[in-house]
Amino acid sequence: MRFTSEQRLDDGVLEREFTLGEIPGILWTPASAPAPLILLGHPGGLPQMYPRLAARARQCAAEGFATATIELPGGGDRPRSATAEQARTDLHRALEAGQPVDDEIVDRLVLPLVEQAVPEWQAAIDALLPLPEIGGPVGCSGGVISIGIRLAVVEPRISAAVLFAGSFVPRTVFQEARQVTIPLHVLLQWDDEGNDRQSALDLFDAFGSAEKTLHANMGGHTGVPQFAGEAAAQFFTRHLK
């Protein structure tokens, strides 16, 4: 991991861009260090996602957490995959035609992303945990839910996860949900235009965790209310501190 820029934000949070091999990433650390680490997920495209990610990072820093994120495969300036692009085209074609989305399209779109991204996030944990500013357990928050599920299953350093309900979970990943045992806090936007509510409820039901909480709020995909963010922060405070 190599730091490429550093700036101190006005609330005292230190924001550093880094590269992990070819993968760009950002680390935010609060003044109070060492701090537990929360991995911030996103749908890909760090430059466009930056304002929302930085806002989440500052909210987490105010609660005493460090946060980090890395670019997804195919996101931002990272090389596109022809397979994923074709699957995305097929998905949009099905959605625009008002047709159900074939499992096969979801598999082609999401499975290679999960296969590639999860080891990258694990490499990010490897690189971040030795830093003196980072200490304690690791949480992950949001982003592509299939990546969060796989990470929760395969990465024992992740102690708790906030998942943002999403459709288009491959059947194999849905099955893996039963193997998740860490505490979960699942956010569901009740009227999410791009999210099938029943699928999200079925997925919540499938998780194997003894402690799992579903917080459903009104509004569309990007309408998560401020208080829902605060509740997620309290979940991490319970489990990472």
Next chain:
Amino acid sequence: MRFTSEQRLDDGVLEREFTLGEIPGILWTPASAPAPLILLGHPGGLPQMYPRLAARARQCAAEGFATATIELPGGGDRPRSATAEQARTDLHRALEAGQPVDDEIVDRLVLPLVEQAVPEWQAAIDALLPLPEIGGPVGCSGGVISIGIRLAVVEPRISAAVLFAGSFVPRTVFQEARQVTIPLHVLLQWDDEGNDRQSALDLFDAFGSAEKTLHANMGGHTGVPQFAGEAAAQFFTRHLK
């Protein structure tokens, strides 16, 4: 309203029993007065429910809220209704036989209770609001959900409600849910043995409120985790203060 006993609990909360006509009730007020009032619902039977009610009252008092409850029609020492007793017998017979519960049984059991209880809780608000220890808006929390729904519709002094998901909501009350517009915080125990999950989700969907949040947690009817109680308290703090 006539106070019949008074004791100061060890955390400084003043607990007073009262009667409202023939109806017994309890009022808890925190040291910080005047305080907003939260009506504590319950399934009937104040003497048996007292330990849980007092615990909720003390948690609310710690957040700066006064709380009050009254006995339900047919609960505790209040006269039983032959109609309600017969409906309860029919309900238990259906449940024990593993049969679906007829809407007609639910109507016989719940509608007269709602019809009688709601004006009594409104009379309690009338009697409590003028007290110098009480000030600000009123919330209601838990208890028979059909009573909470009707109160939320007909009583404009109630500004926010925490509802505990329950089955056996009469069809007419389900329809009234669409008229509820106050902020709602709905608790659902995901594995509630006495509660049909899909009915609870349908009811949540039906509420007309622009702000409504569903918090689903693992466990059975009485297994609401401590942190879910804290989240409900934060909801009241957002809306009653």
